[in-house]
Amino acid sequence: MADVFISGSGVFTPPHVITNDELVASFNAYVELFNAENAEGIAAGEIVAKAPSSSDFIVAASGIEQRYVMDKEGTLDPARMCPRYAPRADDEPSLMAEMGCAAAKDALAQAGVVSSDVDLVIVAASNMERAYPAMAVEIQQLLDAGGFAFDMNVACSSATFGIQAAADMIRGGSATRALVISPEVTSGHLEWRDRDCHFIFGDVATAVLLEAGDIAQNPQFKVLSTACATQFSNNIRNNFGFLRRAHDQMDDRRDMQFMQNGRKVFKEVxxxxxxxxxxxxxxxxxxxxxxxxxxxxxxxxSMNDYIGKKVLGREPEAGEQPNILQDYANTSSAGSIIAFAKHSDDMAAGDKGLICSFGAGYSVGSVIVERV
Structure with a gap:
């Protein structure tokens, strides 16, 4: 059975930044508009007035200070409060494919591998741009990769589940080089008008290249072991899909976006x-x-601090448990891979680390690696 190595990783960072102060100013302007337009209903007790947000509230609740997005103007428009993406023709590269290819090219360059030598592409992300054809097959074509490709969705654990799937296929001999790509356009499924969650997500794309040990020319980390688990829960949910759209709920935008019961999630996850x-x-x-x-x-x-302390049996020391939340916000499946890509170069040969994701489902995925 072949050894499996991570030979490269890549991160595509979107061009636009939204700071907490910018987000709060836009959200509060929306709140003023909503409350003014619904003043009579609010006075009659028929409609609940919306409360303003604040930068202090966001940092205290999450540790987030800013986020990157693919569209800033539409997201910050108080009359709109969601990104605006221009439709693309079917013969143009899709948005997710474009982002995924950028991250993949960085991972390939780091590994010293040409894309035509890749024989497996997995796009592992929370929300796909379309049902079919698979985003992974489009990226496979754009990169001129070989073999086969498919999409998979395990919400925030998609990337680690994708790494396990790729590693198992390499060990089993059905692939030799695999790209696990996580393009997360989370801004499109976030309700920016909801005070409880309007600050949570940001856009990004990540990629990890895995190779069989006998062909890896520049291996970085050996994949020692992977583990995945799921347990059904409705506490984090997104109802978007063709069945929902067919049920005369086209106007119910809130029902088809990210929703969570934060307290239950914190307690159970x-x-x-x-x-x-x-x-x-x-x-x-x-x-x-x-x-x-x-x-x-x-x-x-707060969740990361708790888990780090629980696993290590002590407070994590500086650098042991890197956070990228303050810069990127929650990027769903890509978050742990961003942390890995940006905070692993300083490790010495023989050092071990653990990549772990968790989220809707519930799902948990972990990957133990050792620096080569």
Whole structure:
């Protein structure tokens, strides 16, 4: 059975930044408009007045200071409060494919591999731009890669589940080089008009190249082990889909976007993730002190701090558990990969680390790696 290595990683960062102050100014302008337009209903008790947001509230709730987006103007328009993407012709590269290719090219360059030598492309992300043809097959064509390609969605755990799928296929001999690409246009499924979640997400794309050990020319990390788990929950949900659209709910934008019961998620996911990581480490004979780095899903700073402390049995030291939340916000499946790509170059040969994601489903995915 072939050894599997991560030989390259890449991050595509969108061109536009929205700071908390900019977001709050736009949101509060929307709130003023809403409350003014619905003044009579609010006075009669028929409509609940919307409350303003603040930068202090956002930082305290999440640790987020800014986010990157593919469209800033539409998102910050108080009369719109959602991004505006111009339709593309069917013969033009789609938005997600364009983003995914940019991240993939960085990963390939880092590994010293040409795209035609890739024989598996997996696009693992929370929300696909379309149902079919698969985004992965489009990216495969744009990159001139070989083999086969497919999409997969396990929400915020998509990237780690994709890494396990790719690693298993390489070990099994059905692939030799695999790109796991996570283009996350989260701005399109976020309700920017909801105070409880309007600050959470940002756009990004990541890519990881995995190779069989006998052909890897520039291996960075050996994949020692992977573990995935799911447990059904409605506490994080997105109802968008053709069945919903067919049920005369075209005007109910809120029903077809990101929704969560934050308190229940916090209460239920933290012990689930901590137990999963500990079980994975125990199964592989790895103790917490063996880990030089934890690259956790970037959902919420408080969640990451809790999990890091629970896994390590102490407060993580500076650099042990890098956060990118303050710059990128929650980027769904891509978050842990951004942390890995940007905070792994300083590790020495033999150092071990753990990539972990968690989210809707519930889903948890973990990957134990060792620096070559």
């Amino acid at each position: 933290l012990p689930l993730v901590s137990k999963h990581i500990k079980s994975h480490l125990d199964r592989e004979g790895v103790v917490a002190d063996d880990l030089s780095r934890l690259w956790l899903h970037q959902a919420n700073k």
